[in-house]
Amino acid sequence: MTPDKPLRADARRNRARILAAAEEVFTEHGAAASTEEVAARAGVAIGTVFRHFPTKRDLLAAIMKELRRRLIERAGALVADGDPATAFYDYFGFLVESSANIGPVIGLLAEEGTEIEPGDQIMALANAFGALLEAAQRAGTVRPDARLDEVMALVAATGHGAVAGAWSDDLRRRTVALVTDALRPR
Amino acid sequence: MTPDKPLRADARRNRARILAAAEEVFTEHGAAASTEEVAARAGVAIGTVFRHFPTKRDLLAAIMKELRRRLIERAGALVADGDPATAFYDYFGFLVESSANIGPVIGLLAEEGTEIEPGDQIMALANAFGALLEAAQRAGTVRPDARLDEVMALVAATGHGAVAGAWSDDLRRRTVALVTDALRPR
DNA sequence: TAAAAATATGAGTCGCGACTCATCTTGTCA
DNA sequence: TGACAAGATGAGTCGCGACTCATATTTTTA
Numbered sequence: 001m002t003p004d005k006p007l008r009a010d011a012r013r014n015r016a017r018i019l020a021a022a023e024e025v026f027t028e029h030g031a032a033a034s035t036e037e038v039a040a041r042a043g044v045a046i047g048t049v050f051r052h053f054p055t056k057r058d059l060l061a062a063i064m065k066e067l068r069r070r071l072i073e074r075a076g077a078l079v080a081d082g083d084p085a086t087a088f089y090d091y092f093g094f095l096v097e098s099s100a101n102i103g104p105v106i107g108l109l110a111e112e113g114t115e116i117e118p119g120d121q122i123m124a125l126a127n128a129f130g131a132l133l134e135a136a137q138r139a140g141t142v143r144p145d146a147r148l149d150e151v152m153a154l155v156a157a158t159g160h161g162a163v164a165g166a167w168s169d170d171l172r173r174r175t176v177a178l179v180t181d182a183l184r185p186r
Numbered sequence: 187m188t189p190d191k192p193l194r195a196d197a198r199r200n201r202a203r204i205l206a207a208a209e210e211v212f213t214e215h216g217a218a219a220s221t222e223e224v225a226a227r228a229g230v231a232i233g234t235v236f237r238h239f240p241t242k243r244d245l246l247a248a249i250m251k252e253l254r255r256r257l258i259e260r261a262g263a264l265v266a267d268g269d270p271a272t273a274f275y276d277y278f279g280f281l282v283e284s285s286a287n288i289g290p291v292i293g294l295l296a297e298e299g300t301e302i303e304p305g306d307q308i309m310a311l312a313n314a315f316g317a318l319l320e321a322a323q324r325a326g327t328v329r330p331d332a333r334l335d336e337v338m339a340l341v342a343a344t345g346h347g348a349v350a351g352a353w354s355d356d357l358r359r360r361t362v363a364l365v366t367d368a369l370r371p372r
Numbered sequence: 373t374a375a376a377a378a379t380a381t382g383a384g385t386c387g388c389g390a391c392t393c394a395t396c397t398t399g400t401c402a
Numbered sequence: 403t404g405a406c407a408a409g410a411t412g413a414g415t416c417g418c419g420a421c422t423c424a425t426a427t428t429t430t431t432a
Contacts, residue, residue, distance in 0.1 A: 008399055172339075
């Protein structure tokens with residue numbers, strides 16, 4: 001992987017700027033924002049954006065990949081040195097909040113129909129989250145019959161709701177509390 | 187309200203056809219589907235669509251209004267002659283399933299930024315749902331501290347998740363069960 | 373039933389946004 | 403430092419989809 005020739009210095013810098021700008025722009029205006037705006041925000045000509053990401057989809061995919069990497073990293077950190085009894089719930093809340101970033105992007109991608117990535121990153125995320133879940137179940141803070149797919153569905157749902165519905169911080173907190181309550185043992 | 191002159195017979199028929207076609211098309215392909223496709227499906231020229239709904243947004247709004255009307259109607263029916271102990275949960279499930287229709291439409295509308303309707307229909311829905319909630323709380327099947335806004339947030343969340351994530355029927359059922367579990371008294 | 377009014381038609385306009393390419397600029401390396 | 407290749411530039415192309423309007427058709431009404 002990544003045996004690609006090393007980029008020239010300015011190219012590397014521009015690529016990073018574009019990614020950062022794109023994340024901002026798409027988070028603000030949704031994935032329908034124009035590539036031109038990304039270029040402007042990055043302080044770069046539009047041709048440069050297309051040199052690095054031949055397609056708008058490629059650009060979106062790159063952002064998603066980066067976001068997922070961060071999510072997985074965080075999960076890894078929690079697995080390594082979080083308190084098993086609470087790490088799961090911490091991560092749950094973290095994921096829901098992150099959805100505010102991922103949400104709009106996923107939205108359009110889903111609408112456009114095609115799949116983005118050959119799932120190994122998704123698998124990595126699922127594995128990490130699964131580890132947190134099991135640890136919490138062993139620690140007795142999550143009901144033992146809760147399955148990973150259900151829990152992930154809950155995260156996705158709550159995240160989407162938080163994004164689409166523009167919930168207040170307070171409402172989001174209470175809703176997450178209610179949802180995670182469903183996962184606690186009786 | 188609606189003091190509008192009576193439409194000509196063919197106009198009334200076409201308007202209905204367009205609405206039906208639009209609901210189908212937007213449900214299938216999301217709100218990004220073209221107006222031309224709606225016209226084709228309705229068996230009508232594109233100009234006719236724009237005569238009835240001067241803007242694509244108007245068309246979407248009309249569909250939303252119709253959907254909401256149905257939701258409210260159903261709630262009213264349940265308030266009138268459902269079992270208070272279970273009607274709330276029935277309606278919860280009904281709403282989540284309906285989201286499969288509403289979801290994509292809401293999505294784009296939210297993304298486009300503007301509000302759709304001066305909320306009285308929303309209020310009517312909230313009131314009806316609130317009545318079901320209170321009845322269930324009196325009947326002791328919903329925890330007394332659950333607030334209406336939280337419950338609506340849960341519905342929205344689960345609905346969105348179900349749409350965006352393309353959950354299987356089974357997964358959706360289990361997830362709804364998990365969520366509604368959070369609402370049962372301990 | 374014939375004029376008048378309402379409605380339907382669909383080719384055409386317009387703007388926008390993804391993507392290209394001929395040309396210019398800059399980093400790299402001997 | 404010079405020359406060459408990698409990269410940057412941005413005006414221009416292309417397609418698509420929302421919306422218009424002159425003309426044709428249908429319903430209504432007197």
